[in-house]
Amino acid sequence: MRRIFRVRSTAAKLALVGALFAALGGVAYAATSSSFVGTNGAITGCAQKNGGQVHIWKPGHGCSGGWVSVTFAANGTRGPAGAPGATGATGATGATGPANPAATTVDGQTVTKLLLKEPTPASGTSTATLYSTDGLTILANCDSSGNASLQANGPASADSELTVSGRDNTGSFGSQTSTLGAASLAPLGPANAGETAFSYASAAGQTVTGNIGYQNATSFGSYAGCGFFGTVVSG
Numbered sequence: 001m002r003r004i005f006r007v008r009s010t011a012a013k014l015a016l017v018g019a020l021f022a023a024l025g026g027v028a029y030a031a032t033s034s035s036f037v038g039t040n041g042a043i044t045g046c047a048q049k050n051g052g053q054v055h056i057w058k059p060g061h062g063c064s065g066g067w068v069s070v071t072f073a074a075n076g077t078r079g080p081a082g083a084p085g086a087t088g089a090t091g092a093t094g095a096t097g098p099a100n101p102a103a104t105t106v107d108g109q110t111v112t113k114l115l116l117k118e119p120t121p122a123s124g125t126s127t128a129t130l131y132s133t134d135g136l137t138i139l140a141n142c143d144s145s146g147n148a149s150l151q152a153n154g155p156a157s158a159d160s161e162l163t164v165s166g167r168d169n170t171g172s173f174g175s176q177t178s179t180l181g182a183a184s185l186a187p188l189g190p191a192n193a194g195e196t197a198f199s200y201a202s203a204a205g206q207t208v209t210g211n212i213g214y215q216n217a218t219s220f221g222s223y224a225g226c227g228f229f230g231t232v233v234s235g
Helices: 011-023 025-033
Strands: 042-048 054-057 067-073 109-119 125-133 136-143 148-153 160-168 171-180 194-201 207-215 225-234
Touching: 109 125, 109 136, 125 207, 125 225, 136 207, 136 225, 148 171, 148 194, 148 207, 148 225
Parallel strands: none
Antiparallel strands: 042 054, 042 067, 109 225, 125 136, 136 148, 160 171, 160 194, 194 207, 207 225
């Protein structure tokens, strides 16, 4: 059985049908799920040429016998965009990621790895700068007998402090220097081999701490010289 929707109207009423489909957004939207809506999103019907009845047909039906085709948009006219919504709440803080093993700065402090090989000289003592930051300079020495040693200098004002403690192959050692200056050459342990821990503070507020191992020649296997290695934290 054919299903026919009839609207009995005058010619003026026929002109109003299209406006009703566009204006009644709720009705037009509901029709989009109906079998009367074509794949192009339109509703098709047949109307009398001189006005009168309008028949709504399923897609694919043709008009004949003095009837003309009419088409209505199923979804009506799109309205203007609404105002932006309110900003959502801030999400929870994510979990802390793993530490970067190559990082040199931790909590505002700089970590410096030290590694130096100083050859045994034919005579006298060879010297190289092992570390120099925040007014503190540490010198690595290797004499002609293969003895390793460490010395420290401070800024020109000679108002920095240095505390040293450690062990060598003869026992423990310790020292304090309250006026570390540019030419103090304060020892960080007896010459030969050992491990030293030190703390440095300048009047300007810089602080440096570190642990350094020093080995007499031959060190690092077959290397003919003194070896120095450790870490320093500054900041």
